[in-house]
Amino acid sequence: MSEANFDFDVIVIGAGYGGFDAAKHAAEHGLNVAITESRDMGGTCVNRGCVPSKALLAASGRVRELANAEHLASFGIHASPVRFERQKIADHANNLVETIRTNLTKTLERAGVTILRGKGRLEGVQRVGVRQFNGVDKVFTAKDVIVATGSDPFVPPGIETDGRTVFTSDEAINLEWLPKWIAIIGSGYIGLEFADIYTALGCEVTLIEALDRVMPTFDPDLTKIAKRNLIDGRDIDARAGVLASKVSPGCPVRIDLSDVKTREVVEKLEVDAVLVATGRVPTSKELNLESAGVETIRGFIPIDDQMRVIANEKPIANLWAVGDVTGKLMLAHAAAAQGTIAVENILGKSSQIDYRSIPAATFTHPEISSVGLSEKEAKTLASNENFEVGIIRSYFKANSKALAELDSDGLMKLLFRKDNGEVLGAHIYGLHAADLIQEVANAVARRQSVIQLAYEVHTHPTLSEVVEVAYKQAYKQVCGS
Numbered sequence: 001m002s003e004a005n006f007d008f009d010v011i012v013i014g015a016g017y018g019g020f021d022a023a024k025h026a027a028e029h030g031l032n033v034a035i036t037e038s039r040d041m042g043g044t045c046v047n048r049g050c051v052p053s054k055a056l057l058a059a060s061g062r063v064r065e066l067a068n069a070e071h072l073a074s075f076g077i078h079a080s081p082v083r084f085e086r087q088k089i090a091d092h093a094n095n096l097v098e099t100i101r102t103n104l105t106k107t108l109e110r111a112g113v114t115i116l117r118g119k120g121r122l123e124g125v126q127r128v129g130v131r132q133f134n135g136v137d138k139v140f141t142a143k144d145v146i147v148a149t150g151s152d153p154f155v156p157p158g159i160e161t162d163g164r165t166v167f168t169s170d171e172a173i174n175l176e177w178l179p180k181w182i183a184i185i186g187s188g189y190i191g192l193e194f195a196d197i198y199t200a201l202g203c204e205v206t207l208i209e210a211l212d213r214v215m216p217t218f219d220p221d222l223t224k225i226a227k228r229n230l231i232d233g234r235d236i237d238a239r240a241g242v243l244a245s246k247v248s249p250g251c252p253v254r255i256d257l258s259d260v261k262t263r264e265v266v267e268k269l270e271v272d273a274v275l276v277a278t279g280r281v282p283t284s285k286e287l288n289l290e291s292a293g294v295e296t297i298r299g300f301i302p303i304d305d306q307m308r309v310i311a312n313e314k315p316i317a318n319l320w321a322v323g324d325v326t327g328k329l330m331l332a333h334a335a336a337a338q339g340t341i342a343v344e345n346i347l348g349k350s351s352q353i354d355y356r357s358i359p360a361a362t363f364t365h366p367e368i369s370s371v372g373l374s375e376k377e378a379k380t381l382a383s384n385e386n387f388e389v390g391i392i393r394s395y396f397k398a399n400s401k402a403l404a405e406l407d408s409d410g411l412m413k414l415l416f417r418k419d420n421g422e423v424l425g426a427h428i429y430g431l432h433a434a435d436l437i438q439e440v441a442n443a444v445a446r447r448q449s450v451i452q453l454a455y456e457v458h459t460h461p462t463l464s465e466v467v468e469v470a471y472k473q474a475y476k477q478v479c480g481s
């Protein structure tokens, strides 16, 4: 039952991971909730992001493993040449999307959430207009409104997409065809994951990065090792410091590469396809945010750590925003955490997010992960707060499990305070790095010290001993023995 005079206690706009978690959490706590979705239930992650891309990475990763005759021979294994069916790999991803989308929708229905299929917008504070798929346009009232409209791929000016020869990750996840030669614009995590998929399936890749080094968002020490394996060791030609200033779809696709500084065209390429992986923009344009007095910043909705929407440096009562549209950490689990926190605050329990403890992963083979501060951020904090940063490098080469797998190219970099041992961050490249980071994320969440962590027993032989070794070495720097 909703509060008097409102149709609902909470209306959530957008059913991605952020909106889903918010709606589910609110309904499970007895609130009368509606969620509106204009495309597919589950949003980017389920339909066009994490889920299908990880399914493609799982299948293509196996192809890579089985095609690596030299690696297999080191185990004494000699397999026949590997064959794969592109359509069946694509089907695996599509089926998984379907299953997860259905489960997620059923979960909301079971929790008693009203699903309004249509495009939502604000009509002032505590009012949401919904243009439903059946053409009906209706305004609903709610005590609290949560905006969770996510993001869309960013396509820079000069690049024309046709969805077939020049496309974004929205289309790439369908794996409709395998171009012989594909240029991937952007070497962030989406560009890298697709470079992993395409090279495993036999495509030649040109990786184009506008900043002065490839993988610019990753820790520089990790990048040195990762690049050797993920880029130099594969059929990838990487170019940094050049801008794909013009891309024209067709057969072939024509690309003008320009010098970033002078903007002069320095090279022209003709390739079979182009994947544009140049970041994402918030989906906030058609939300009528002005009606509630919200001013976006480059399209992102400003929020505080309780997820309250901020205008003129003050929270707008009963209006919340979560997920990619807030531009904080554009990751599914961050969106979900924000959704839960918004609802906790609606329920009157004061709850704040801790972005420092939210990990991130790139699911290449091997994986890359991180949590907490970068080395640069840690050093800035250290000079502001007058402490010294400790840095430990723990190598997979010394790990029995990694050696048994014949996959020991990897590094963990641990950052901590030398005065009290508090873990500030970690960056890992190597086998199962995405799983390994969670242990450090938990330590960061609790602001734990290596003084305590160094004594925690890890299973032998596991990759987690890479983390154990790092904690133990850090302990020596803090305690001296």
Ligand SMILES: Cc1cc2nc3c(=O)[nH]c(=O)nc-3n(C[C@H](O)[C@H](O)[C@H](O)COP(=O)(O)OP(=O)(O)OC[C@H]3O[C@@H](n4cnc5c(N)ncnc54)[C@H](O)[C@@H]3O)c2cc1C
Pocket (backbone or CB within 6 Å): 013, 014, 015, 016, 017, 018, 019, 020, 036, 037, 038, 039, 040, 041, 042, 043, 044, 045, 046, 048, 049, 050, 051, 053, 118, 119, 120, 121, 148, 149, 150, 151, 169, 190, 283, 286, 287, 322, 323, 324, 325, 329, 330, 331, 332, 333, 334, 335, 363
């Ligand atoms: C290729 C790719 C791979 C990724 N891999 C990972 C990964 O491995 N791990 C990870 O953590 N993250 C990953 N991400 C990022 C992740 O998908 C996003 O961070 C996450 O989906 C954000 O969730 P959200 O709820 O904020 O928004 P979204 O998932 O974008 O959902 C927003 C929803 O709102 C709907 N909507 C928009 N406007 C309206 C409106 N006016 N009315 C009604 N509905 C509306 C949209 O249709 C959409 O369904 C990946 C992204 C991509 C593109």
